[in-house]
Amino acid sequence: MTLSDVSKPGVxxxxxxxxxxxxxxxxxxxxxxxxxxPGDVETAASWYANPEVLYFSEGAKVPPFSKHRIExxxxxxxxxxTVYIIEVFEGKWVPVGDAALCKDLIxxxxxxxxxxxRGIGSRVLELLIEDAITLGWNTLxxxxxxxxxxxxxxxxxxxxxxxxFVGVDENGEMFFRxxxxxx
Ligand SMILES: CC(C)(COP(=O)(O)OP(=O)(O)OC[C@H]1O[C@@H](n2cnc3c(N)ncnc32)[C@H](O)[C@@H]1OP(=O)(O)O)[C@@H](O)C(=O)NCCC(=O)NCCS
Numbered sequence: 001m002t003l004s005d006v007s008k009p010g011v012x013x014x015x016x017x018x019x020x021x022x023x024x025x026x027x028x029x030x031x032x033x034x035x036x037x038p039g040d041v042e043t044a045a046s047w048y049a050n051p052e053v054l055y056f057s058e059g060a061k062v063p064p065f066s067k068h069r070i071e072x073x074x075x076x077x078x079x080x081x082t083v084y085i086i087e088v089f090e091g092k093w094v095p096v097g098d099a100a101l102c103k104d105l106i107x108x109x110x111x112x113x114x115x116x117x118r119g120i121g122s123r124v125l126e127l128l129i130e131d132a133i134t135l136g137w138n139t140l141x142x143x144x145x146x147x148x149x150x151x152x153x154x155x156x157x158x159x160x161x162x163x164x165f166v167g168v169d170e171n172g173e174m175f176f177r178x179x180x181x182x183x
Contacts (some may be wrong), residue, residue, distance in 0.1 A: 027119030032084035032099065032127055040085055041071045043095050047111020056149045057109055059173055077102065082131075086124055088115065096120065101128050105143040108155075121155050129159065133182050140180045147174040156180075 047053055048065035055062070065073070077083045081102030087093040097110040097120075108124050110116045132140050142161060145152045156178045157163075165177035 029089040030123040035083040142178040
């Protein structure tokens with residue numbers, strides 16, 4: 001069991017409501033629970049059919065993931081590290097996305113558009129950093145962040161990640177690699 005198994009309420013940070021989001025401006029309590037297969041494939045199906053999620057995390061013109069592909073992705077990540085479902089408390093715990101803590105990647109996806117830009121990704125990254133420190137890791141790596149993914153860039157830079165590589169992928173899309181020293 002890691003620290004992330006324990007409910008760690010997020011800080012109710014005041015957030016500036018934007019015309020774009022029109023969401024409540026307080027970060028709800030956030031916890032990470034361990035992925036449970038195969039049940040969470042169903043939970044995640046709508047996230048990986050979401051064009052924004054696919055565009056920002058996978059690239060342009062990526063078709064929705066089949067359940068088979070989601071399960072394969074989760075099994076692959078589980079072999080590399082620990083996979084979590086992100087839940088927020090709104091009267092009850094509601095799953096809103098996933099995250100994984102691996103040595104060479106830390107994917108974070110808030111799958112439901114209504115929950116983005118509310119401080120949830122920030123809280124998730126704080127929890128992952130805490131876990132990595134508890135595990136005695138030296139470094140965290142965000143291996144591929146598209147140059148157009150402003151929320152993700154802001155998120156990693158806010159927590160002290162340094163851009164260590166600029167590349168262009170097989171589709172001609174520019175991406176960045178970020179690393180954070182945990183010392
Ligand atoms: C990237 C992602 C995980 C960030 O989570 P989030 O809960 O939306 O992020 P937060 O609300 O904690 O905000 C993090 C920073 O990004 C900024 N941000 C969030 N959404 C933004 C937007 N639409 N435009 C500009 N900045 C934005 C916030 O202002 C904040 O910066 P600040 O604290 O300096 O003001 C989330 O947006 C997401 O799941 N996106 C789709 C999938 C994805 O891109 N995953 C990452 C792949 S590398």
